[in-house]
Amino acid sequence: MSLPGLELAEASVESQYAPPPPTQINLRAGSEWRFEIAFGSTIQVKLLTGTAELFGTELAQLQTYTFSGTKAAIYTWHGCALEVNAGEGVALPNGFAPGGMSSEGTSRGYGAGGCQSEYVAEETPMVEYANVHFALETMRQEAQTEGGKDGPRVLILGPENAGKTSLAKILTGYATKVDRQPIVVNLNPTEGMLSVPGTLTATAFRSMIDVEEGWGSSPMSGPSPVPVKLPLVYFYPMKSPLDADGNVFKPIVSKLAVSVTARMAEDDDAREAGVIIDTPGILGQGTPKALEIIHHIVTEFSGMPPVNTRMVSTILVLGSERLYSTMVKNYEQKPTSSASAAHSDERITVVKLSKSGGCVDRDEAFMKSVNESQIRSYFFGNAMASATSVALPSSSSSSSSSSKITLSPHTQQLDFDSLALYNYTAPSLNEDEDEYDPSTFGAGDSSYLPGGAGTESADLSSQTENTTQASSASYDPSSFTSSLTTSSSAADTLLPLKKYTSPPTLAFANTLVAITYVPTNAPLEYIRDSSIMGFVYVADVDVEKKKLRVLAPVGGRMPARALVWGRKWPGEVVGLVG
């Protein structure tokens, strides 16, 4: 419409939000394009010519990759040209992008494609990281040729945002590229790997990592175009490994270590490729408590460790001289306890690595968005628009990428009184509230006596990689094999885990509940140590009728198993179900 007299056209709403034009970025050999795109916006990146990789995973030429809520870098060894386009805004059910930003373009920045920040960096530590990969490859080749020898067991340590997870991805990406099948262990509860936050996981990586989704996702239902990686999952509903004085974290690490060792013992490919362990930044602070936990990880990662032996063969320290020197003092050239150590005299090596200048600090709001998006994709898949399907069934997906997976979670009503819910009550490190009274836990509570039924059935050795769909039979209680033989031990008395016996409250709304593999009345330590079948999300609480409306990744009856409430962590996630 023309404005009378001035002959000026009124700017249309569309032109106010006109996407920036495509940008071509030419990268010289050995440089990388670093970018930050907010939640609520997307960019599309295409490799036009040359070769490029994102944290060790190669990009295919002319394929469109879509990124949202990502801070990352695309690196090239030999030079390349990229095309960057603005993607569509991501509409979410409540009209807000995770973290509270409006999805209507306010999260767009002024960089190429609407990036909040983007630039080319010529200096990167990629040569150092590639050298680590080649050194690990040499150890793998030795493991292959000298029968019975284990491949490298790598522990990555460093302060927060030092690039530990990125390095783990790079080393995993390079290993899978040369047909290795490393086991990747995530000991960082603040961010999930192929699972929700608050989980400690181990996954055998046999195929490449998803470029768009970080580690990728592990759909419980629905078809997947790429092989699905099924992690072995333990629930650790606390933010720091130091919470509860390490009394919850350490035993779970031991359980994971047993599973990993068992897998390595029976699978030659896994034994040769070895293990890559990512850790939380708080351990990088090098406090006495953190060092105690590091020592536990180093020693425990060998199924049945003899006293004072070590499983980890290589410690990589990123971005902290102080931690590096402590690690050298404590572990350099100390013998490992690996099966092969006896005849090869294997010793621990500590390596210092540079932190990439691209590592960005992620503030609390961004991490909240990352966590919400991990939980959302657990239930709805990784096509962001699919999150609208519960609230707005008619909305169509705007996703253009073929690797997007849309899942169909189910909602159901549960009787609160029929559930065996447990809750960790230890205060977290930076919390005043103290519900933790050791005298009230475990001892003398007959409901914690063994139920005589099964214990956990999932272990890494039964983990499979499936090209169609992860079986919904993961909810099948008939898969329990062994029986509990011990009674509640003294360890229960130290464990800040308590059966929830009060009436339901609104605090349950918008939180996650983990379904363990153990019976409803299993001893507390069995509940802590059980791997997890899956999670449900509490959408609604009817306090009067004592009902919970929950969202589950697959349909069917809720299994009669002990449930653990993720009240404190991952905590409340609002707006998953409209």
Ligand SMILES: Nc1ncnc2c1ncn2[C@@H]1O[C@H](COP(=O)(O)OP(=O)(O)OP(=O)(O)O)[C@@H](O)[C@H]1O
């Ligand atoms: N070279 C790079 N260019 C751009 N961004 C990067 C680069 N390396 C890492 N990042 C980003 O910096 C952030 C921190 O990196 P990363 O998650 O690897 O650190 P971390 O040490 O594992 O952190 P935490 O202690 O929280 O686990 C991430 O968002 C990551 O994608």
